[in-house]
Amino acid sequence: MDREALSELERAAVRSAFHGEENDAIAGISRALASATDSATRCELLLDRAVAQQIDNDPHPSARDALAAVEAAEAVGQDDRIAAAAAVAAGFVLRTGDLDRSVDLAVRALVILSETPPASAPASVMRAFNALSVFFSRLAAFELAVHSARLAWDVADGHDFDPSTRSIVAYNVCSCALERLRAPDCDTAEVTDLVTAIHQSIAYLSSDEPSETAGRVVAPTMAAELALLGLGDPMAISTLQALDTDTIDAPPQMWAWHLLVRSLVASRADELQLALELVDDALVTLALPASEEHNLLRAMRHRADLRRRLGDFEGAADDLEAVVERLHRAQVDQVGRMSAQIRHRADSEIARTRVRREASVLAEQMALDEVTGVGSRRWLSRMVDELTSGGGSGALIMLDLDHFKAINDTFGHRTGDEVLSRVGSVLQSTSRSGDIVARFGGEEFILILPNGTIEEATTRAERITDRLRTLDWTDLDPALHLTASAGIAAGEFEHTSLLFELADQRLYIAKSEGRDRVVGVPGPLQATRRATSPSGAVSSDAVFSEAVSSDAVSSDSVSPLA
Secondary structure, eight states, X not given: OOHHHHHHHHHHHHHHHHHSOHHHHHHHHHHHHHHOOSHHHHHHHHHHHHHHGGGSSOOHHHHHHHHHHHHHHHHHTOHHHHHHHHHHHHHHHHHTTOHHHHHHHHHHHHHHHTTSOGGGSHHHHHHHHHHHHHHHHHTTOHHHHHHHHHHHHHHHHTTTOOHHHHHHHHHHHHHHHHHHHTSTTOOHHHHHHHHHHHHHHHHHHHSSSSOXXXXXXXXXXXXXXXHHTXXXXXXXXXXXXXXXXXXXXXOHHHHHHHHHXXXXXXXXXXXXXHHHHHHHHHHHHHTSTTSOHHHHHHHHHHHHHHHHHTTOHHHHHHHHHHHHHHHHHHHHHHHHHHHHHHHHHHHHHHHHHHHHHHHHHHHHHHHBOTTXXXXXXXXXXXXXXXXXXXXXXXXXXXXXXXXXXXHHHHHOHHHXXXXXXXXXXXXXXXXXXXXXXXXXXXXXXXXXXXXXXXXXXXXXXXXXHHHHHHOOOTTTOTTOOOOEEEEEEEEEGGGHHHHHHHHHHHHHHHHHTTSSOEEOSOOOOOOOSSOOOTTSSOOSHHHHHHHHHSSTTTOTTSOOOO
16 A cells, blocks of 8 residues: 555544544545555554544544554564554553553653654654653643643654644644643743743644634634633634634534633623533533543533522532542542552562663673672683684783682681782783783683783783782781792784693693793693683693694794794
C-alpha cells in the first residue's frame, strides 16, 4: 500500500473519531489490514483503526488494536514507531481501567522519546507526544499534559503536516493549558507562559489554514474560555454569544465542550434557563465513556450551580452528590492503583540500581586485582589478545616474589596480603604511561613495556627488585624481608605466547641460580615447569620445545626474540 493510500485511511480514521463516520472508515482500514503483509504498514493501519473506533463507548477494541500496533512496531524494530504505538495504546488501555499497564506503556514511550531526536521521525514523534498529552489529561495530570502537547506542537510546527493534524494538536495545547490554569498551584510565571501558548494556538486555529470547525467553533470557544478566567479579551465572550453555528458540523465531543462554554457564558449573563438547556445538551455527550472526565465533572458542577440559582435545590444536591461520588470513586481507584504502581516502579528501580552497582563493581573487580591494585589476570588476558592482534613489539617482565609461601606461613595471610598490596604500589610507581602491569597469579606479576627493549626491561626489573629488597617492613614485623626474581624477554607482540615462555624460562634460571636476581639475556633454555600464557593459547611444554628446537626463532619469517 502506497503512502497516499495510507494517509487517506488515516484522515478517514480522524474523521471517524471526531465526526462519528466510523463505519466506512473502519471497514476500509479492516480491508487494508487483511491484505497488509509488512509490519510497518500493519502498525499504521492498526493505530488508524484504534483511533477510528474511539467514538465507540467500548474502549476495548481500540485498546486491542493499539496493543497489536505495538507488537507490529516491535517487529519493525524502529523506536519512533514503538513510541507512537505505545503512547496511543497507553490512552486506550487507561480507558479500559488497566492503570498499571497504561502507565508501563506511557513510560516506555517517554523513555524512547528522550533518546529520539524529533527531526529523525517527526510524524511518529509528534503522534507520540500528542497521544501522551491525552493520556495525562485523562489522569488529570495537566502539567504533564501541557508539556507533552507543546512538544507535539513544536514538532508539528516545524514540519509540513496536514492542517487537520495540526489543528488537533493546537486544540490539545489549548485544552490542557486551560485546565492547568484552573489548578490552584499554577503560579504567575506559569500563567504567563500558558496564556502565551493558548494565544499562539488560537491564532493558528483562527487562520485560513485549518478547517471551518477550527476557525468558527474551536478558536472563539477557546478565546471565550480564556476570557471567563479573566486572562483574555472580554470581547471574546460577546463574540461567542453572537456566534452562528447552525451550519457547522463539529465532532460530537468538541461540540459538547462548545455547548458547555456557551452555557457558562449564558450563566454569566444571568440567562439561567438558556444556560441550563445548553449544559443539559452538552451532558448527553459528555456522560459517554469516551468523554474527558474533567469536562463531565465541570459540566455537572455547573449544572448544580444553575439548578441552585433557579431554586431546584434537590436537583442541585443530586448533581453535587453525583460529582462527589465520581470524584471519590476515581480517587480511591486511582490512588490505590497508583500506590501499587509506585511501589512496583520503586522496587524495579531499586533492583536496576542494585544490578548496575553490582555490575560496576564486578567490572572493576574483573579489571583490577583487589589485593594489589594492579590489573587482574582476566584483564591481562584481554590486553595480551589486543597486543597479539595489533602487532608491534616490546618487552615483557615476569616477576616472582621469593619464598612468599614462607611469609604467609610465618607472619600470616593478612600480613601476606599487605605485602602484596605494597608490591603492587611499587610496580605502579615504577611504571610509565602505557605499560601493562598485572598480577599473574599468587605472588607472580607481569609487566609489559610496549616498544621497550630487553635492555630497558632489564633496567626496570633491576630497579624494582632493588626497591623491594630495601623496603622497610618493620611496621608489619621487624623480621620480615622480601626479595624478588625476574625473567625478561623482548620481541614482536604477534609472538606473545613465545615471549611468555622465554620470560618464564629466564625467571626459572633466576630462581635456580639463587633468587633475588634478574635474568634478561639469552641463555641456556630448559623445559618450562608449567603453562604461562594468560589467554590460554599456549598451554603445553610442547609448544615451547617446538619453538626452541625448530628454526622458528631464527627464521627470517619471524622477528628475532631476545
